[in-house]
Amino acid sequence: MSGVKMVNHMKYSLPGVALVVLIVFKLAVIVFYGPLLQPDSAGYITFANTILSSTQWLIDRPDTMGEDTYRMVGYPALIAISKVVWGDSGWGYAVLVL
Secondary structure, three states: OOOOOOOOOOOOOHHHHHHHHHHHHHHHHHHHHOOOOOOOHHHHHHHHHHHHHOOHHHOOOOOOOOHHHHOOOHHHHHHHHHHHHHHHHHHHHHHHHO
16 A cells, blocks of 8 residues: 555635625626616715815705705715725725725
């Protein structure tokens, strides 16, 4: 008998493999489909543009029913920051990756 041992130098954990598969899948979907707009996307984008263009959204305006009346600022603020950093053409991809 030769007594040769098989040594497994690479040990993969199931959660690690699942995470890599999930990341590859997400990146493939982003590459093939890009950012998709949903029916409520216009409201978030409008609010993000308002954040970038003026400070009126900071003031409580009970006489209006604009986008800032019923939307929370978190996601539109993320869109606004992405528009500043990556521009009007790349912000959708940046939000998808985040």
